[in-house]
Amino acid sequence: MELTPGVVFSVGVLFQDGTALPPVTAFGLIADALEAAGDGAAAAAWRAQLATLGGPARRFVAVRHDGGALGAAAGFDLELRRDADGVAVATASVNAGADGDLEPAAAASPVGSLFAPPPEPTPTPARWPPLPIRGRPRPSPFATFLEQVELADDALLVPPIPGELRALRRLVRAERAQGERGRDELVFHVYELPPRVDPTVTNRAPRVATLVPGDRLPESYAALGPDELGLFDERNRPLLPPAPLPGPPPYADVPVVILGSGDELRALVIPVGPSGDHAPFEAGVHRLRFAIDRARWRSETADDVSRYRAASTRVVSW
Incomplete structure (x- = not known):
């Protein structure tokens, strides 16, 4: 369904990991997934819907005893009384809108002119998870x-x-x-x-x-x-x-012998066993950590200024 201005609807998205996301975020994720799948037209259509998602708005809805909207053309006499002495300061006769909302008609009446406009909503970052999810918890696929x-x-x-x-x-x-x-x-x-x-x-x-x-x-x-x-x-x-953030994985240190080239631009890293003989790596995931800690000049204090220090880690698998 294509969304148009003035349409009242509710959007709720619950992804497989059991997390409820705001509509704007959810629509963006769906559009990104469609684009990654090669469906650019569908992704553009989802992003076009983002423009129709407005922020919170004030509503004044007339409902029946069962909670449903009363419907269009239902007439109401509004009377605004002063709290101090109960004297009526403004009256108006208005009709509800198609969804039972009296806000547009009330705002245009003498009663509505006495109300201050609603303040701009202050965005409050949601704290995850926003609400507990009923039922048996499911492990996140991620x-x-x-x-x-x-x-x-x-x-x-x-x-x-x-x-x-x-x-x-x-x-x-x-x-x-x-x-x-x-x-x-x-x-x-x-x-x-x-x-x-x-x-x-x-x-x-x-x-x-x-x-x-x-x-x-x-x-x-x-x-x-x-x-x-x-x-x-x-x-x-x-x-x-x-x-x-997970803790560091339990890696085991492997002794190596390093053979460098004459120009010191290349090296062979050879794993060895306890006896010093060549011991090939087993299949799996391995980390290669390169670190340097070299004096730049003489100093009484060995700090990051007087010494050149750097480290880098790479992950290799075979």
Whole structure:
């Protein structure tokens, strides 16, 4: 059904992970999924509906005893009385609209002229989950994906991305830190995936920004709590509810021997066993962590200024 201005309707979306999303967010996710599937025309049609989703509006609905709308042309005599002494200060006779709403007619009457216009709604970020869902809880189909997201030095290692999350472009990690005045404050570390990412392999999302109190924050980030991870598309729309950042996986250190080239631009990393002999890697997922900690000049204090320090982690599988 194509939506047109003036149509009154309710939209509720419940995705497979049991999360209720606002209509604007839900419509955007559906449009992104259609576009990823190659149906650009359908995606454009869904995005066109976003313009018809207005914000909250004041309504004055006349209902029957069973809660249903009374219907059109029902007449009412309105009388506005002063609270102090009960004296009527304005009266009007109005008819309900097609959906039983008296607001348009009342607003145009002498009674409506005494009301102040409704204030602009203040957007309040929803805290996930917004409402408990009745029935037996179902595990999220993205639980395995979230458990495999790994913090590695100054980046996040992102496992193969499910098809439902192809719009994923930005990951945000909230962390409690101590501010300049010694107060605890919430900071947001922002990580971004490369523009062209292969969703079938593990990708590295480097940290591109750290936002602190006073910086301009997208409203969607406010739903994140300490030590939680949020997944967002390129417009900072949430794709999933915030989830706790998983701890580091139990990797085992493997001794290696490194053979470098003469120009020091290439190297062979050879895994060895306890005896020092070559021991091939077993099939699975392996992390390669490269780190450097080298003096730049002599200094009494070995800090990040006098020493060159950097680290990077890559994930390989075979």
